Amino acid sequence: xTAATAPTDRRAPGRPRRRSAPRQALPDVVWxxxxxxxxxxxxxxxxxxxxxxxxxxxxxxxxxxxxxxxHLSGQNFRELGDADIWRYLLNSxxxxxxxxxxTVILATLGGYGFARYRFPGRSLLFLGTLTTLMVPxxxxxxxxxxxxxxxxxxxxxxxxALVYITFQLPFALFVMRNAFAEIPQExxxxxxxxxxxxxxxxxxxxxxxxxxxxxxxALFAFFSAWNEFxxxxxxxxxxxxxxLPVYLTTLVTxxxxxxxxxxxxxxxxxxxxxxxxxxxxxxxxxxRGLMSGAVR
Amino acid sequence: xxxVPASGxxxxxxxxxxxxxxxxxxxxxxxxxxxxxVSPALAFVTVFFLVPLVLMIWMSLHRWPLxxxxxxxxxxxxRAMGSDPVFWRSLGFTxxxxxxxxxxxxxxxxxxxxxxxxxxxxxxFFRTVFFMPYVIGFAAASYLFVWLLNPxxxxxxxxxxxxxxxxxxxxxxxxxxxALFAVVLxxxxxxxxxxxxxxxxxxxxxxxxxxxxxxxxxxxxxxxxxxxxxxxxxxxxxxxxxxxxVGSMLAFDQFYIITNGGPxxxxxxxxxxxxxxxxxxxxxxxxxxxxVVLMLILMVITxxxxxxxxxxxxx
Numbered sequence: 382x383t384a385a386t387a388p389t390d391r392r393a394p395g396r397p398r399r400r401s402a403p404r405q406a407l408p409d410v411v412w413x414x415x416x417x418x419x420x421x422x423x424x425x426x427x428x429x430x431x432x433x434x435x436x437x438x439x440x441x442x443x444x445x446x447x448x449x450x451x452h453l454s455g456q457n458f459r460e461l462g463d464a465d466i467w468r469y470l471l472n473s474x475x476x477x478x479x480x481x482x483x484t485v486i487l488a489t490l491g492g493y494g495f496a497r498y499r500f501p502g503r504s505l506l507f508l509g510t511l512t513t514l515m516v517p518x519x520x521x522x523x524x525x526x527x528x529x530x531x532x533x534x535x536x537x538x539x540x541x542a543l544v545y546i547t548f549q550l551p552f553a554l555f556v557m558r559n560a561f562a563e564i565p566q567e568x569x570x571x572x573x574x575x576x577x578x579x580x581x582x583x584x585x586x587x588x589x590x591x592x593x594x595x596x597x598x599a600l601f602a603f604f605s606a607w608n609e610f611x612x613x614x615x616x617x618x619x620x621x622x623x624x625l626p627v628y629l630t631t632l633v634t635x636x637x638x639x640x641x642x643x644x645x646x647x648x649x650x651x652x653x654x655x656x657x658x659x660x661x662x663x664x665x666x667x668x669r670g671l672m673s674g675a676v677r
Numbered sequence: 678x679x680x681v682p683a684s685g686x687x688x689x690x691x692x693x694x695x696x697x698x699x700x701x702x703x704x705x706x707x708x709x710x711x712x713x714x715v716s717p718a719l720a721f722v723t724v725f726f727l728v729p730l731v732l733m734i735w736m737s738l739h740r741w742p743l744x745x746x747x748x749x750x751x752x753x754x755x756r757a758m759g760s761d762p763v764f765w766r767s768l769g770f771t772x773x774x775x776x777x778x779x780x781x782x783x784x785x786x787x788x789x790x791x792x793x794x795x796x797x798x799x800x801x802f803f804r805t806v807f808f809m810p811y812v813i814g815f816a817a818a819s820y821l822f823v824w825l826l827n828p829x830x831x832x833x834x835x836x837x838x839x840x841x842x843x844x845x846x847x848x849x850x851x852x853x854x855x856a857l858f859a860v861v862l863x864x865x866x867x868x869x870x871x872x873x874x875x876x877x878x879x880x881x882x883x884x885x886x887x888x889x890x891x892x893x894x895x896x897x898x899x900x901x902x903x904x905x906x907x908x909x910x911x912x913x914x915x916x917x918x919x920x921x922x923v924g925s926m927l928a929f930d931q932f933y934i935i936t937n938g939g940p941x942x943x944x945x946x947x948x949x950x951x952x953x954x955x956x957x958x959x960x961x962x963x964x965x966x967x968x969v970v971l972m973l974i975l976m977v978i979t980x981x982x983x984x985x986x987x988x989x990x991x992x
Contacts (some may be wrong), residue, residue, distance in 0.1 A: 409798075413799065415792065416792060416799070416803045419789070419792075419803075419807070420803055422866075423807055423809070423810065425836075426821055426822070426825055427809075427810070429825065430821055430825075442830055444829040444830060446830050446831065446832055447835075448832065486717075487718045487721060488718065490714045490715070491714060491717070494711045494713075494715040495711075495715060498707050498708065498711025498712075499707065499708060500709075500711040501708065503711070506719065510718070510719070510722055513722060515975075515979060516726075516730065516976075517923065517971070517972065517975055519948050519951075519971075520951075520969075520972040521726070521729045521733060521968070522951075522952075522968075523736065523964040523965045523968055524728075524730070524732040524736055524965060524968075525729045526961070527729075527736070527961070528725070528729050528732065546721060547721045547724075547725035579710050579714075604814075608816070610814065610815060610816040615952070615956050626814055626816035629820050630934075633823075642824055642830050645820060645824065646821070649820045649821050652816075653813045656813055657809065657813070659812075660809065660812040661805070661809075664805065664808075667812075668874065
């Protein structure tokens with residue numbers, strides 16, 4: 382695991398790198414012991430749910446439960462398929478994709494404008510956008526609902542994506558503006574000297590250099606849209622339009638009042654596995670983005 | 678803004694009288710392009726943020742049902758809030774929840790950061806494992822714990838019993854305290870990796886020499902931590918506190934899903950009560966009024982903490 386989470390790596394290159402610090406470092410055995418124990422606690426819920434969804438329905442509902450499935454079974458996932466999971470996967474994917482694309486386009490254009498062009502009110506507008514972070518999105522849901530009704534976007538996946546894009550924008554603009562501001566002016570000038578238009582310069586010269594920032598923005602947009610629950614719960618009224626997190630609520634109120642645990646947890650697994658995979662593949666970008674956003 | 682460069686050049690002037698208007702049109706052109714570039718983003722912020730913000734205040738001054746007439750009632754909603762026991766109970770509960778979650782996240786997050794801050798074999802793996810639950814959504818994580826904590830089918834009770842901590846399954850959602858404990862357990866599991874990451878970044882900012890100096894002076898590990906490391910981490914601590922407090926004050930998903938606000942509405946948070954008022958009881962004006970109050974509370978908390986942060990940075 383390269384796990385380039387490591388901000389540790391940012392040491393001055395001249396310095397010799399120590400494998401472990403001279404002081405304060407726990408002996409290897411103790412350190413492995415502690416970390417291993419904590420890691421087991423962190424992995425326990427995930428490992429258990431991944432094992433349980435492979436049980437048969439009746440085994441998943443057994444009291445007392447056991448850790449390992451006696452028979453491996455795809456029954457829970459087959460039932461999810463019968464319960465139309467594909468529709469909800471598609472809904473979630475549409476909203477997440479729309480949010481990612483919209484956020485990346487708006488933040489790239491806006492970040493470029495804020496970083497490279499002088500216009501009246503520039504810093505005021507930029508700071509104004511950032512201060513929207515002070516107002517929690519949860520507080521605005523009541524009036525947003527009325528705005529969406531007015532725009533005829535209530536109960537619509539498009540409306541939901543538009544709302545998600547808006548609340549991703551402050552962070553995304555901040556990241557993109559900083560990324561563009563770091564690019565040497567000469568590169569841009571050279572492109573414009575060749576007669577390239579603004580958008581061509583942006584597309585051919587600036588964006589390729591700022592790709593890590595674009596990936597960061599896209600990842601954050603994806604996670605927030607894929608995982609968001611409250612706004613989706615409020616704005617979507619037809620079950621056929623539910624996103625995965627809201628769909629999970631329908632799995633709880635199963636037939637005959639009894640919860641089908643295998644089915645519910647299979648739904649949970651379908652919801653979380655894409656997040657885990659994307660995180661494991663792209664964690665370098667994700668961590669960097671978190672740091673830059675959090676340190677403000 | 679506008680008149681920045683070129684002024685030095687124009688003094689020298691006679692040779693290039695034609696340049697100035699051209700420079701100006703060029704500058705105007707660039708200003709126009711800049712505005713065009715940022716305008717789509719600003720349009721979104723206007724329609725889906727500024728308009729709702731103003732509308733929220735306007736709605737809070739009305740009786741505003743989902744359908745039918747709205748009517749101006751001035752500060753009526755705010756007065757109703759004052760005498761609404763559910764509102765006060767939910768506010769009290771949210772504050773209590775925040776006061777429990779925040780220190781746990783800070784202490785455990787800091788501990789984990791100390792554990793994995795340095796390069797050594799296997800550290801990348803542990804960092805990844807500790808952080809991983811953070812990318813799961815609150816809703817999915819909540820449903821995961823609904824199952825894990827279930828006394829009949831969940832594996833937590835079985836594990837606690839086989840380790841000898843408990844002798845029979847615990848009815849986690851039967852009392853307010855246990856339900857609160859269950860939610861805190863889930864939230865810490867899910868979010869402490871993020872706090873760890875912030876502290877790792879903060880620790881990174883402390884030069885190695887500082888610790889070496891302390892150790893040369895004969896300071897013990899504990900003294901170094903208390904007298905050197907923690908004071909230097911004040912900015913990080915303030916940041917983590919702000920994020921943890923704001924996040925917890927806005928808690929909804931985990932209570933909606935795990936406790937359902939129960940038992941007997943005792944674990945209802947403010948956002949939960951706003952949700953119920955606006956979208957279950959359809960008293961949108963009342964929901965808006967509570968949203969205004971919640972927003973103000975959070976802005977005050979953030980402003981106070983930012984002020985303290987600035988004060989300490991200057992000293």
